[in-house]
Amino acid sequence: MKQFAFTAVLLSFALPAMADELIEFGREIAQVNCASCHAISTDDASQHPEAPPLRELSARYPLDALAEAFVQGIYVGHPDMPEFEATVEQVDALLAYLDTIQNPVP
Numbered sequence: 602m603k604q605f606a607f608t609a610v611l612l613s614f615a616l617p618a619m620a621d622e623l624i625e626f627g628r629e630i631a632q633v634n635c636a637s638c639h640a641i642s643t644d645d646a647s648q649h650p651e652a653p654p655l656r657e658l659s660a661r662y663p664l665d666a667l668a669e670a671f672v673q674g675i676y677v678g679h680p681d682m683p684e685f686e687a688t689v690e691q692v693d694a695l696l697a698y699l700d701t702i703q704n705p706v707p
């Protein structure tokens with residue numbers, strides 16, 4: 602019983618820190634893999650004229666629906682869009698980051 606309480610306290614401290622790290626990792630993934638075409642922050646412009654800013658994705662898809670596409674290697678049917686294959690950890694991080702930049706859905 603004592604051990605339970607201890608674990609719960611540890612977790613409540615560890616989780617916010619882990620979430621921050623996940624988001625930061627996701628931001629780096631977007632920076633390295635997506636920023637050459639897509640806007641990846643809340644107010645930048647896409648480098649590629651046809652690439653939608655990533656902050657607008659949730660207006661088009663539920664973000665969750667993207668997870669599977671990423672794990673399988675995203676290929677959206679545009680010749681300019683490279684195939685992006687990610688591990689589950691990378692996808693989790695990327696989605697956690699994307700979640701923080703989405704425009705509010707009206």
Ligand code: HEC
Nearest residue numbers: 634635637638649651652653661677678679681682683685
């Ligand atoms: C070489 C340029 C390029 C890179 C790098 C790139 N994309 Fe794209 N992406 C595009 C273009 C151009 C489109 C628009 C395709 C279309 O509308 O047909 C697109 C479309 C998308 C779409 C679909 C949007 C929609 O509404 O259909 C998603 C999701 C997406 N990209 C995610 C990503 C993510 C995440 C990364 C990084 C892991 C990434 N892309 C990297 C060029 C790129």
